[in-house]
Amino acid sequence: MNLESKIPEGPLSEKWTNHKFNVKLVNPANKRKYDIIVVGTGLAGASAAASLAELGYNVKSFCFQDSPRRAHSIAAQGGINAAKNYQNDGDSVFRLFYDTIKGGDYRSREANVYRLAQVSVNIIDQCVAQGVPFAREYGGLLANRSFGGAQVSRTFYARGQTGQQLLLGAYSALSRQIANGKVELFPRTEMLDLVMVDGKAKGIVARNLVTGKIESHSAHAVVLATGGYGNVFYLSTNAMGSNVTAAWRAHKKGALMANPCYTQIHPTCIPVSGDHQSKLTLMSESLRNDGRVWVPATKELAEKIRKKEIHPNDLSEDERDYYLERKYPAFGNLVPRDVASRNAKYVCDEGRGVNETGKAVYLDFRDAIKRDGEDTIASKYGNLFDMYKQITGENPYAQPMKIYPAVHYTMGGLWVDYNLKTNIDGLYATGESNFSDHGANRLGASALMQGLADGYFVIPYTIGNYLAGEKYEKVDTDHEAFKAAEKEVKDNIDKLLSIKGSKSVDHYHKELGKIMWDYCGMSRTGEGLKKAKELIKDLKVDFWKNVKVLGSNEEFNSSLEKASRVSDFLELGELMVDDALHREESCGGHFREEHQTPEGEAKRNDEDFAYVAAWEYTGPEKPETLHKEQLIFENVKLTQRSYK
Amino acid sequence: MKFKLKIWRQKNNQDKGGFKTYDLDGVSSDMSFLEMIDVLNEQLIDKDEDPVHFDHDCREGICGMCSMYINGEPHGPLRGVTTCQLHMRSFSDGETITIEPWRAKAFPVIKDLAVDRSAFDRVIQAGGYISVNTGGTPDANEIPIPKTVADEAFDSATCIGCGACVAACKNASAMLFVSAKISQLSMLPQGQVERDERAEKMVAQMDAEGFGACTNTGACSAECPKGIDLSNIARMNREYLGAKLSSGK
Numbered sequence: 001m002n003l004e005s006k007i008p009e010g011p012l013s014e015k016w017t018n019h020k021f022n023v024k025l026v027n028p029a030n031k032r033k034y035d036i037i038v039v040g041t042g043l044a045g046a047s048a049a050a051s052l053a054e055l056g057y058n059v060k061s062f063c064f065q066d067s068p069r070r071a072h073s074i075a076a077q078g079g080i081n082a083a084k085n086y087q088n089d090g091d092s093v094f095r096l097f098y099d100t101i102k103g104g105d106y107r108s109r110e111a112n113v114y115r116l117a118q119v120s121v122n123i124i125d126q127c128v129a130q131g132v133p134f135a136r137e138y139g140g141l142l143a144n145r146s147f148g149g150a151q152v153s154r155t156f157y158a159r160g161q162t163g164q165q166l167l168l169g170a171y172s173a174l175s176r177q178i179a180n181g182k183v184e185l186f187p188r189t190e191m192l193d194l195v196m197v198d199g200k201a202k203g204i205v206a207r208n209l210v211t212g213k214i215e216s217h218s219a220h221a222v223v224l225a226t227g228g229y230g231n232v233f234y235l236s237t238n239a240m241g242s243n244v245t246a247a248w249r250a251h252k253k254g255a256l257m258a259n260p261c262y263t264q265i266h267p268t269c270i271p272v273s274g275d276h277q278s279k280l281t282l283m284s285e286s287l288r289n290d291g292r293v294w295v296p297a298t299k300e301l302a303e304k305i306r307k308k309e310i311h312p313n314d315l316s317e318d319e320r321d322y323y324l325e326r327k328y329p330a331f332g333n334l335v336p337r338d339v340a341s342r343n344a345k346y347v348c349d350e351g352r353g354v355n356e357t358g359k360a361v362y363l364d365f366r367d368a369i370k371r372d373g374e375d376t377i378a379s380k381y382g383n384l385f386d387m388y389k390q391i392t393g394e395n396p397y398a399q400p401m402k403i404y405p406a407v408h409y410t411m412g413g414l415w416v417d418y419n420l421k422t423n424i425d426g427l428y429a430t431g432e433s434n435f436s437d438h439g440a441n442r443l444g445a446s447a448l449m450q451g452l453a454d455g456y457f458v459i460p461y462t463i464g465n466y467l468a469g470e471k472y473e474k475v476d477t478d479h480e481a482f483k484a485a486e487k488e489v490k491d492n493i494d495k496l497l498s499i500k501g502s503k504s505v506d507h508y509h510k511e512l513g514k515i516m517w518d519y520c521g522m523s524r525t526g527e528g529l530k531k532a533k534e535l536i537k538d539l540k541v542d543f544w545k546n547v548k549v550l551g552s553n554e555e556f557n558s559s560l561e562k563a564s565r566v567s568d569f570l571e572l573g574e575l576m577v578d579d580a581l582h583r584e585e586s587c588g589g590h591f592r593e594e595h596q597t598p599e600g601e602a603k604r605n606d607e608d609f610a611y612v613a614a615w616e617y618t619g620p621e622k623p624e625t626l627h628k629e630q631l632i633f634e635n636v637k638l639t640q641r642s643y644k
Numbered sequence: 645m646k647f648k649l650k651i652w653r654q655k656n657n658q659d660k661g662g663f664k665t666y667d668l669d670g671v672s673s674d675m676s677f678l679e680m681i682d683v684l685n686e687q688l689i690d691k692d693e694d695p696v697h698f699d700h701d702c703r704e705g706i707c708g709m710c711s712m713y714i715n716g717e718p719h720g721p722l723r724g725v726t727t728c729q730l731h732m733r734s735f736s737d738g739e740t741i742t743i744e745p746w747r748a749k750a751f752p753v754i755k756d757l758a759v760d761r762s763a764f765d766r767v768i769q770a771g772g773y774i775s776v777n778t779g780g781t782p783d784a785n786e787i788p789i790p791k792t793v794a795d796e797a798f799d800s801a802t803c804i805g806c807g808a809c810v811a812a813c814k815n816a817s818a819m820l821f822v823s824a825k826i827s828q829l830s831m832l833p834q835g836q837v838e839r840d841e842r843a844e845k846m847v848a849q850m851d852a853e854g855f856g857a858c859t860n861t862g863a864c865s866a867e868c869p870k871g872i873d874l875s876n877i878a879r880m881n882r883e884y885l886g887a888k889l890s891s892g893k
Contacts, residue, residue: 051778066699066758067765069805070707086785122779129781131774131834133798140788158798164706165801172773179769187762210754239701273674278682279703387705390729393674456778504689506682551694555656556755558697559689
């Protein structure tokens with residue numbers, strides 16, 4: 001298989017402009033003759049569905065939630081980057097491009113990232129026109145902040161609810177097209193298979209989650225905007241329903257899965273409190289601007305803290321180890337996410353963790369409150385402090401917060417070319433569900449940017465290029481390909497229901513999560529990954545023998561929904577381990593202990609691994625085939641990241 | 645901690661439904677309310693009983709999907725939080741907790757505690773947007789908006805569409821939800837062009853969905869997890885009246 005990235009010719013800054021001119025167009029009067037399915041209604045899905053409908057295409061929009069407005073983009077807190085340079089502080093399209101490539105540890109495509117930076121400015125214009133209430137200065141113009149250690153202030157925000165406001169903007173645009181009759185909405189409906197006819201994506205099979213009805217939907221193209229797969233770890237900051245099923249089923253139909261091992265672990269989350277934990281809550285990265293991260297200097301002190309024999313406030317300065325400030329004097333507490341996360345793990349592995357489970361470090365605002373006063377700190381972080389208090393029952397104004405890293409975002413995803421088309425004709429992937437823009441590590445405030453860039457400004461151009469060559473006639477859902485896919489979906493459901501084993505779906509999901517977290521999480525070793533592979537294999541066998549799914553298909557059945565998703569996570573987990581095992585280097589979110597510098601930092605191997613690893617499904621229980629897309633850097637020089 | 649849970653069980657839309665009581669032991673005070681239900685469900689599955697169905701997704705108080713009526717209050721006893729952010733330390737050991745779905749004609753029960761809130765989506769579809777297509781918009785800073793106006797619009801925009809306002813209201817009125825969107829857009833310069841039409845259409849759709857009239861008791865705002873202010877309703881009434889007067893209908 002030849003992976004053609006389809007990157008346009010010409011200088012970096014002119015590629016997208018040239019490409020837009022060169023793509024084939026669909027005549028305005030003919031657009032209504034094409035149907036497009038968009039799965040997912042988060043930023044990438046809702047923006048794509050609305051924009052495509054505005055152009056005149058007939059769109060069918062699917063989400064598993066009860067309303068498109070619930071998609072998990074809604075939970076993004078921090079902000080959205082754009083190279084507007086409103087602050088006159090030296091930002092530019094090239095700088096945003098450069099920061100994103102470097103932040104991604106040189107594992108993303110130059111051309112895609114440059115386009116992302118280019119269209120970032122249009123996103124802000126679009127959102128403001130929709131009535132998104134971004135933060136403003138007293139003069140009435142938009143406010144910006146610096147985010148995630150960026151050297152310029154390019155992040156637009158809406159208090160700590162930027163994702164919510166952007167999603168409601170996209171949802172309003174989508175709602176308008178529903179009212180216009182250009183979008184047909186299918187809420188509480190989950191895609192369970194991709195339908196291919198003559199090698200092209202021609203529709204999907206979906207299950208109505210309320211009635212259990214299995215339905216086929218035919219279209220000229222399918223866009224997957226189905227988010228990330230962080231829930232393979234069971235505990236993550238993802239929503240409970242976030243899953244890989246749509247993308248995975250497309251993968252099993254031939255779509256390549258790229259860089260699945262690239263996972264982002266966010267350093268500032270509220271620690272796990274017990275076995276009952278169902279999800280983890282993120283605390284905005286901005287807290288690290290004022291909070292100081294530390295653990296007790298010795299194991300013995302940490303032990304006493306865990307036993308509640310001493311209080312953290314009573315520890316003297318030399319009994320505290322501000323380990324980030326000590327190890328990284330230049331960046332201190334503001335080192336990138338992967339570095340901060342890994343170091344928290346190290347100090348806890350040394351036995352210096354500070355909560356009952358030993359898996360927490362302090363984020364202390366004592367000095368900031370002393371310096372700026374409690375009111376100033378409250379005005380900056382008040383809502384986060386309240387949320388922390390609500391969840392933990394502890395007051396962060398009076399004692400240090402406890403934090404620990406948690407799975408937050410997955411950079412890997414379906415392989416797509418420059419047009420966001422997968423290797424299957426007619427199948428596109430946008431937003432977090434594709435792999436394209438963040439390399440091995442995503443910068444803060446860039447997920448929202450990418451989701452909306454793909455949906456508002458990329459796919460509306462690129463999909464026309466494909467549709468212009470397609471016939472108007474739609475494949476009938478009576479076609480044998482649809483019938484076969486329906487049968488496969490039904491058989492799979494019947495199989496899950498017929499096992500009638502003894503262990504709940506959550507049991508398997510938790511077990512899988514533990515394996516993934518222990519061996520394929522923040523820090524990985526060849527040995528550990530090999531062990532994980534065996535453990536997952538065994539777990540998968542046990543799942544198909546002993547899982548207990550009550551009830552029937554013909555009803556609202558949450559156990560069945562979960563079982564189907566977990567069965568896909570089990571398969572994905574194995575591929576993630578394979579991918580992590582084969583990548584004999586450390587880069588971004590992928591840290592192999594065998595590959596580190598003498599100072600313990602990630603050591604890339606550009607000679608052998610500057611490529612995208614795209615995996616091809618070859619059949620049940622068969623190893624997947626690796627395809628490589630070499631990454632070519634013509635505009636940036638590859639350097640080792642250093643935050644000392 | 646130990647609890648007696650009185651939970652509304654209803655197999656589907658056709659079923660009459662009724663309360664069922666469960667004893668639950670070994671609950672940690674650090675559990676969220678939904679995690680407590682998770683524990684109950686694991687025990688029910690173990691006994692081959694159908695788990696309690698409920699809507700939930702983000703579990704961090706922003707998606708608006710969770711919707712439980714706990715001890716006679718939407719989202720339970722704490723102010724300013726959704727059910728998923730409510731923790732068991734807010735209850736006392738040995739307490740009986742009654743859990744029901746949202747009760748409103750416009751929100752039919754789907755199963756157990758899950759209800760159909762698509763009426764809200766249809767109200768937004770009636771006009772809860774600014775009609776701009778993608779592309780061709782002016783530079784974002786060409787529309788200066790006074791900070792105070794932007795902040796006030798933001799306060800209205802924080803509505804999560806959970807429906808607690810409807811559940812709290814004796815008349816199952818959706819006025820707080822609808823008015824929050826109308827207010828947000830009517831305050832912003834971008835929303836002026838369609839201002840009258842929007843108010844008329846959204847109110848008409850709200851009525852068509854079968855939501856009741858405002859009781860003026862303010863229960864909606866008191867129970868709103870995001871603290872949406874009652875003044876939004878006053879603004880909506882003004883917008884609606886203004887629209888009616890200018891259209892002469």
